[in-house]
Amino acid sequence: MPIALPDFDQRIYLPQRIIAIVEALAEEQIGPDQALEGSGLEPRDLEKVALRISYRQVIAVFRNALRWSRNPSIALNAGQRMHITAYGMYGYALQSSRSRRDAIEFSRKYSPVIGGVTHTSYSEDGGTACHPTVVVISQDTLSDLYRFALEFGLAAHLTILRDLHQAFRLSRVDIVCPPPAHAAAYARVFQCPVMFDQPINQLRYDAALLDEPIALADRVTHAMAHEACARLLGDIDEADDCAAAVRQNLLRSPGQFPSLEAMSDSLSLSPRRLRRKLDAEQTSYRDIVAEVRKILAIKYLRETRLTHEEIASRLGYSDGANFRRAFIRWTGKNPSQFQGRTETA
Template identity: 35%
Template sequence: MSRKLPLFNERIYAPYKIAALVEVLAEQGIAPADSLKGSGITEDQINDATTLTSVRQYATVCGNAVSLSKDPATPFKTGARLHLSAYGMYGYALMSCLSLRDYFRLGVKYHALATPTLTIEWQEYEDRAVWTFPDASTPSPSREIKQFWIEQQFTQHVTHLQDVFGQSCPPTKACFSYPAPAYAHLYPDYLGCPCVFDHPQCELHYDSAILDQKPHLAHRLTATVLQETCERLIGQAKVSAGIAGEVYQMMMQTPGEFPSMEAVAEHLHMTTRSLRRKLQMEDTSFAAIVDDVRCSLAVEYLKTTVMSTDDIALLLGFSEPTNFRRAFKRWTGKTTKEYRQG
């Protein structure tokens, strides 16, 4: 399971990752002004809860770290101090979930709330649970910054699982898609497991036996409330940004009467080809937006009305109720009956 990342320039994140990195660099004698150079962020702003930043701005600070720091442990040290409590609702939702399996699942589902620098996916196998990072091999924004992000991200995963579990829970293996760097000995020091380089992709492995374990702060009511809040935050970010946001809003205004791509393009004063290209630049498509709006409306109808699934299917434009039930299972992992029963 995976989720697409928000846009690189969207200023929608609190500056907690930037603050942690600037703090690590300051301990090395690097002035905050130098760490933040070119980012458009001041030292005062990184400690201001109202400041909103983008992944691009964080990438700029990471680029400064790569240039200025002489300590190869910088990304590991940054990841180790980024506890889940720094992540607001996203972090608390993960800490209160009811099993480590839920933690893995929700970590991916709500990852877009966490200033994401890498796409993450997870897969459960019979003997292991594996985080994968499918875009870790791409050289954007640069090979050096991407490796910095991977080192930090892997350390964050180890830190976060320890936060959730309430005790040390190291991976069984960490794999990297690049050659071992000169400081390769630091990897097992911070990750607590054997590390493999020149692997086909970046992966972090855990023993599947941990998945049924209960987090030490698990609480059913708290988990429900916080996960609903995360759903709203994801939705707000999704419908407020770029051309995709305008298309979402148009779709939500006329539920059950979804306009065609041609009609939407005409409303936005552009050709369908231009609309398709702009949505592609925002890492989505017209079909994906229609699918997502249908999912959001289906969830809302099931939670707040007593309409039958056949009526909901008709309202959402499905020709057959069975097609709707199949789609709902794909969207949520649950049947409509299971969803209504909670």
Template identity: 35%
Template sequence: MAETRLGGARPGSTAGELPPPGRPLRRPLPNQRTFAPYKIATLIDATIAAGLTAEAVLAGTGLSLADVRDPRTLTSIWQYLTACENVVRAPVNPALAYEVGARLHLSAYGMYGYALMCSPTMRDFFDFAIRYHPLATPIQQLGWRQEGDTAVWTFTEIYDDLMSRDLRNFLLRQQMMMTSTHMRDVLGAEIRPIRAVFGLADIGTTAADEAALGCPCLFGQPAHELHYPASVLDQAPELANRLTRAMLEETCDRLVGEAKMTTSVAGDVYQLLMLSPNRLPSVQAAAARLGMTERTLRRRLNEAGYTYAGVVDDVRKTLTLEYVTTTRISADDIAWQVGFSDSSNLRRAVKRWTGKTFAQVRRG
């Protein structure tokens, strides 16, 4: 499906906080199917309660209700945007965005959500949420900062060029409520934001917005933000468990690596290298296999935020850790399997990747 605007021209407005100059916004390819269908499933559940059918929500997505109910199904950003656009065109009460956000508890997010619930402190929670947000079907880029006595979540739009005004309004309200829901999941029902800041025009629903979020809502601002007292940062989530979080973090690292390798030309290189990891082709040979020049391959990798050497390292890391943790193959044999010159170089790489020795990783 071509990358066209979902709902016509959008009016000008100020997007959220941008990254430092030179660092691009993370934007998974809209058509790449890499995400579990939990957000679409939740959207359908909420809209059925509001009187819409699943077929109406899924129109144009290429998905059936059976697909959405199957946890093995992989979906794309585009399919989620299309489903949400179907909802806002219905039309429905704008408050439905908050209902969807309130239903998206951390328990719906698999390993990512469980790891967040086990964070040792809320400061760790904020940091982890940002780092692994690519696992959560991201429609906005998540960020946070501490500003005096305030902890500030920031939401930067990365697909606003693909959205109608109504869809932007719907998804930003949904994100505000999702984040508020996640905070309550780990700190208890009494925790509420102290204000919500929208880089959107006031559409005349401020009273309903404030009732849903439980705080003052400001519109026409230069960013999209949700503010909490900074004192929450030193609190411990109700299910805090440092060891469990560390174990889940390793799983999330692997999942992020797998996801990012399917969202650009890096995925093509990754799959090519996986075919013969003990005889990795040069960048010139890889480019030829992919039907392009070396210069074009390097440029396209750079545009997507990768280097050839970095993809090679990711391939070796994935295979090495799989061999170390699931087999009893010797270090010498693993080194040969993944293209290291000897086991000493392999052991140094394992230490660099994990901060642990080969023996420690093998013991688990």
């Protein structure tokens, strides 16, 4: 079931998926600094009403959960935190639909506005409703990231279905991955037979449930939420993501950090236009340069034997002391704490 992959760097999605992981890790006494490491986010950012995040940041937080959590079923648990109210106007549109069938028709068109880590379609097989599911952020079915995203996405989808109808029950779940060590947790969460090593991922349930009315259906509220989601979808379709273009230019030539004027010229924009476009994406050229410096600094610390002074020079700092101060400002940690560490997920 091929799908068009989104731009992973567009910061246009609500942060609830990241918040769900941060909260789940907190239950294991794993702090938000560890949960957000490498995402470009600080704990205080999660309190900002206007915060919007990218797929790339979600992936970073998912990898942190894989690295730090001692709970093998954390993705399933975190996905269950994704109640319908976590989706903003999209959630209101689902909740105010006349029936689950109407809600599915709505989601077919407008699901891109929520930035889900899985993409779910719909079909019927006799009297069974089927939701084939594709993982958006990984295509390697044997990777830990794929399994984590799939568990989170399926648990989140089930939570929405249960929010729409409290007595909702699945009849079967199909999973393409082999059974993990924590396979028993799937039965606890989905409360139905779970089949592994299947051709596709999907949720299955009685199609008769599709036409049951939704308790909070409201025509006016649905129309208002529908209009809001249509605007959001238009924003996504039209976004050219100037921040991603700037970020890619900087990463393409590591160690070179041109002025805003030089960057705007390379993007065929006036400096004023570049500033306005970045403002609209809730960032600035200075913030992006700092983000890229942080990305490169962590990469050099983990993957090379460069000294702090050598890294400072590559990042355009006058000396190692200035680099160390900047690094502590970005991460809250000394560069030495990152030296030699490698990814495990």
